[in-house]
Amino acid sequence: MDKPKGFGFPRSPEVASAPVDGEALPEPETLGEDAELDLSADEAAARVEETLTALDSELIGLASVKRRVREIASLLQVDRARHQFGLTASRPTLHMSFTGGPGTGKTTVALRMATILHALGYIRAPRVHTVTRDDLVGQFIGHTAPKTKEAIARAAGGVLFIDEAYYLFRPENERDYGQEVIEILLTEMENERGDLVVIFAGYPDRMATFFSANPGLSSRVPHHIEFDDFTHEELVQIADLMVASENFRFDEQAREVFSEYLTLRMQRPRFSNARSVRNAIERCRLRQARRLVGLHRPLGKQDLVTLTAEDVYGSSLFAENQS
Known part of the structure; x- marks a missing residue:
């Protein structure tokens, strides 16, 4: 029998770091003033719809998550269409926060989101590189920046998925190097908007504390998606x-x-x-x-x-x- 591809639980970092199949699409042609554009006939839109359909079949429940992913996909399709007509606007900020308990599908959705972003030309590769605090924070002075920049380099052109992101912030320890990671991320998220999408993930209450303690970070993350526990x-x-x-x-x-x-x-x-x-x-x-x-x-x-x-x-x- 055919095997369903997913069931709404996070994959391991090894799986999440693997590229998703898919060739890059060419830049869309510029359209004239009187032209009309059929979004449903666009090859990129077809790939997006295929991905959304796969997400529906992979994940049981999570209706609000699926709805929000479709909204983001629609925003990007319309932005792509506007670009084809030469209508200038600021590039959408795509950094995200996924909040929910373990096993609720956050990594699965991140993988599918990378496919959507790649199909529409917002990242170079449909790739998700998953990291935790241990992959970013060093053990001594001068160790954190190289580790963090290495992780960013590995995710460049794709999605950097930071699981249990709140562990980067430990206010009880003044000598903790997690704050250095946050400062580097803030810079990279602003400077590399066209080259890197960062998704922060973790439990809802801890993520709320994490963002409230880092207002600069919160202002750079416009998309917050909540993953409810399964019934x-x-x-x-x-x-x-x-x-x-x-x-x-x-x-x-x-x-x-x-x-x-x-x-x-x-x-x-x-x-x-x-x-x-x-x-x-x-x-x-x-x-x-x-x-x-x-x-x-x-x-x-x-x-x-x-x-x-x-x-x-x-x-x-x-x-x-x-x-």
């Missing part, structure tokens, strides 16, 4: 997609038990939305493998693809649940 129903749908993408399936009882497991897991600390769902499914696969090896009989295809309730909870917990 229980959405997480069950995400689980179904993940299982299908790996050529497995829940039997009827297993799906019911997995739904019950999610209800309990969502109430526990450090729940990470779709990331926790993926981890739970990985544990189901481990238990299934142990169960199948223990059968000591020939296995058929249905044995190999089916996840049972015992695989969800484990044999001892499942037996206790049935008693």
Whole structure:
């Protein structure tokens, strides 16, 4: 079966740093005063719509996020059209803030946003380079600036995605070098508007504190997108997609038990939305493998693809649940 490409959880930095397929489009031709432009017929617009459609299929829920991404894409398409008619205006500022809990799709959306920006000519490459504090802040005097500039150079022409950005700001430590990173970013974000888009990401409350303490940074980030936690129903749908993408399936009882497991897991600390769902499914696969090896009989295809309730909870917990 065909594998869905994403489920609304952040990829690893290695994946996020990989270029997205796509050739650069030529500059659009300049149009005359009486010309008319069909946006739907534009090759760049077609690529954008294809990307937006992929985002809809990749992410369960997140309606407000998808709506905001479409609004930004529309703004840039119209700006591109105005440019073709020779209408001058300031280039849109594209730096962004993504706020939400872990596993809510922030990196997935960043990857798709890079594709949109590249298709419309706002960045040179559909690439996302993901960093954290450790990639930017040095351990001694004179170490931070080179590290930060190296990260910016690697992201040049694409998107620099700073995960858990609030860790750059540690006011309780006067000797912390994170403030130096912020000052370098401020300069680069202003000077390299046509060459680099910066996306700051993290938990909503901490990001609010981060921006309020750095008004110069806040003024350079016009697009703030909030990623809500997934509902229980959405997480069950995400689980179904993940299982299908790996050529497995829940039997009827297993799906019911997995739904019950999610209800309990969502109430526990450090729940990470779709990331926790993926981890739970990985544990189901481990238990299934142990169960199948223990059968000591020939296995058929249905044995190999089916996840049972015992695989969800484990044999001892499942037996206790049935008693």
